[in-house]
Amino acid sequence: MSYNVQVGTGGYTGWKILERTMERQRDVFSQNYAVRSYKDYFSNKFPEVATAEQLVADYKLLTVALRAFGLESDINNRFFIRKILESDPDDRTSLVNRLADKRYLKLNQALAFHDTPDEREKKLEPLSIIEKFETRSFEKNIGERYTEIELALNAQREIAEIADLNISENAKWYQILASKPLRRIFEGAFGLGSSFASLPIDRQLSDMKHRTERLTGSDSVSQFSSSAALDSVLKRFLLLGQLNISSMSTRYTTALAILKS
Missing domain, CATH: 1.10.3700.10 (AGR C 984p-like)
Known part of the structure; x- marks a missing residue:
């Protein structure tokens, strides 16, 4: 039996649909x-x-x-x-x-x-x-259509684990920056381009902490033990991603109209 996890059209709306239906869909997917x-x-x-x-x-x-x-x-x-x-x-x-x-x-x-x-x-x-394996398979099933939701599900788990580690705040941030999936969440949430990764690592750390503090009121990773703080980052990541897709679609539609005229 094949089953595709239902998340509407993805983005933040799809994320909220998944939150409401996660348990039922996990049960079906497990079969x-x-x-x-x-x-x-x-x-x-x-x-x-x-x-x-x-x-x-x-x-x-x-x-x-x-x-x-x-x-x-x-x-x-x-x-x-x-x-x-x-x-x-x-x-x-x-x-x-x-x-x-x-x-x-x-x-x-x-x-x-x-x-x-x-x-x-x-x-x-x-x-x-x-x-x-089953959890990641569930996420991968979504990610084949909506990568942003797979990344958000992964971040929900992985960032909370890093937040609880008994290491310094900077060390926690370095773990996030070293993880490609987690880095994509924060770079996406803060609208950072591909050039950000080429900055010196200390500069990346400083910028990331500064932007996080402006969004959540704290620059610590430990705050993400609380779902409320992490939800703020994930919501921004999903909404900005959705906005970028809509913007690209609008530009494409406009260009097509010009070509046809």
């Missing part, structure tokens, strides 16, 4: 044959996997693992993912800790290939990985 097939395969095969090499050699297992952590675009970078999984998460100089994007570290820790077999068995939570 999707393709999603169930991947979940069942992972449940049956993953317990047999003992090394990172075995995991990356199995396309379906690797798809579930990468999608669960928002890294599915790396599905063809198998050598790189293997090195990530074999990296020591307790060594500050290891590859996985040198990467600014902490999704790779979460993947490494969840699959625990660097641990001894006994330690790994204690740490592994296959059901948690499967749940994350």
Whole structure:
């Protein structure tokens, strides 16, 4: 059974529709044959996997693992993912800790290939990985038509997690700036162009904090533990995105009318 999550015409209106219907639509989506097939395969095969090499050699297992952590675009970078999984998460100089994007570290820790077999068995939570896969699959289904809503759903989860971390506010901001999906939320909410990413990182941090304070009254990431503060950013991101699309459509319509005249 195939099912497309219903969000109207996307944008902020679609976001509000999804808020009202999320639980029901998640229940229906969970019966999707393709999603169930991947979940069942992972449940049956993953317990047999003992090394990172075995995991990356199995396309379906690797798809579930990468999608669960928002890294599915790396599905063809198998050598790189293997090195990530074999990296020591307790060594500050290891590859996985040198990467600014902490999704790779979460993947490494969840699959625990660097641990001894006994330690790994204690740490592994296959059901948690499967749940994350289903959540991301739901979001991906929407994102195939309305990328902005997929980004907002991801941000709702990921930013709240960063907000609760026991690290400095600047470190939290650097994690957001290092994540392509989260960066797109803030750059979109504040109408920042592609040139923003080319600024020195300290300048980016300063600008982002300043703009956030003007919008929410605080420049901290910790404030996003509250849904109200995060909702302000997501609403602005979705509305500005919708406005830009409408503006582009109007310009296209005008240009077409001129060409026809």
